[in-house]
Amino acid sequence: MRSSSSKASSGAFGNALRRPPGRGLQPNVLGTFDTVVMAVAGSAPAYSLAATSAVLVGTVGLAAPAALLYCAIPMLGIVLAFSRLGRIDVNAGASYSWVGRTLHPALGFLSGWALIVAATLFMVAGSLPAGQLTLALLAPGHAGDTGLATAVGAGWFLMMLLVVLGGARLTVRAQLLMTGVELVILLLFIAGVVLHRGAAAAFDWSWLGFGHFDGVSGFASGALIAAFYYWGWDVTSNLSEETRDSRRTAGFAALVGMLVVFLLFEAFTIAVNVVLAAGDVGAGGANVLALLGDAVWPGFGGKLLIVAVLLSSVATLETTLIQVTRSLFAMGRDRTLPAALGAVHRRWNTPWVAVAGVGAVALLLFAAATALGPVGSILGSAVTAMGLQITFYYGLAGLAAVVAYRGTLLRSVRDFVLGGAWPLAGAAFMFWIFFESLGALTDAAVVIGLGGLAAGIVPMVWYWRKGSAYYRPARLDAVRALAAADPYDGSAPPHGRQHRADGNETLATDF
Secondary structure, eight states: OOOHHHHHTOGGGOOOEEOOTTSSOOTTOBOHHHHHHHHHHHHOHHHHHHHHHHHHHHHHGGGHHHHHHHHHHHHHHHHHHHHHHHHHOOOTTTHHHHHHHHTOHHHHHHHHHHHHHHHHHHHHHHHHHHHHHHHHHHOGGGTTOHHHHHHHHHHHHHHHHHHHHTOHHHHHHHHHHHHHHHHHHHHHHHHHHHHOOSOSSOOOGGGGSSTTSOHHHHHHHHHHHHHHHHTTTTHHHHTGGGBTTHHHHHHHHHHHHHHHHHHHHHHHHHHHHHHSOHHHHHHHGGGHHHHHHHHHSTTTHHHHHHHHHHHHHHHHHHHHHHHHHHHHHHHHHTTSSOGGGGOOOTTTOSOHHHHHHHHHHHHHHHHHHTTSOOHHHHHHHHHHHHHHHHHHHHHHHHHHHHHHTTTTTTSOHHHHIIIIIHHHHHHHHHHHHHHHTGGGSOHHHHHHHHHHHHTTHHHHHHHHHTTOGGGSOOOOOHHHHHHHTGGGSSSOOGGGOOOOOOTTEEOOOOO
């Protein structure tokens, strides 16, 4: 006989389905601290700085700190959108589910597809620096060999693939080690820069203003690159089905992670302006942090920061694999992609078919990358292409939050600002930089970015015609959903019983 708390949890969320062992992701694996670590690792502070600083400085010059600042403000609106949507729909597909249930299923599918394309591109963009940095530490004379760097990077990728396959507990333990060491090294260098003498330029508050941007298009191009810096905190939403009290934890962890990486990004970008000349940054490319390290602590500083970037690169490979495999799992479960992608390993409770599929596609891309030229040119095209994908699905999620919470926006000033105005401003900003930056991007970046997104139309139409229930969704409405979710709000439900998901229960969705 069902308890009254089980009845209360139906409605907007649907009925919780009992499935045979091994068919669902393992709930209650991650705690709040674990999830915060995953959010920080997802944005990959050291990797983002190393891979993107030369691109950002080359695009906006001394305005790099301003680009990060003015992208962070609307990005916080998207963080709020993810947090609020996660309270009313716990789903490993995150924006794929939310956008489909509020705006339109086609937009929801393309939102999920954009994440998949961006993450798949990142398999190469993240693994190549990991290979190059490993060679820089162990065999400096071969660090510029793209083929060898690709092979070593592929080795790191396969290692992380096995870690992700081993389950969320193993994943977070690896993250605690890698991200912990990375953050200690970065904080030491921030202290070193403060004490550093013989700077290339004195700090200037104008670096945080609009004066150094080359017009509106220059600002948009810088903001597009800055969006890539921050991308990754939303891994907490893709882990929501495996997180304790995820309706609160996922959003809180994303907010804390976003604030931590913002402070790190600003500190190091200002340090680059202070310590290194613009020409040195451009020449350094993906090795810009190594140059910074040598300038601050000659002799060993460069190698220490190489270690930080290597750890960050490997750590963010892991979180990106989490995002793409959980998204594919949700889409396979909903039959919007092959149903096999929704299969879960009976022992490890991980979507093993999705993990294997991503691994196979990534290895093909590694093989193709060896013919594309030096690591720096590959990173430049990949970063800007991923920026288009990221701003697209972030913008849709911001709109989805406003639509889902439309019935609560006039209850208070807090609801209006946090639930409506800020997420809407974040969405508008994401769409603006998406369209404004198109004219300033290289043809290769536009083709990769828009072509990758357009490719999703084919599977979308195919599975729509096959009759997937995803395309007949129960609409997501915060007023009804929050009322139905009372058992999750920490208060005692009727008869003193409280719902607890066990290892065999798939958290409820409407699909």
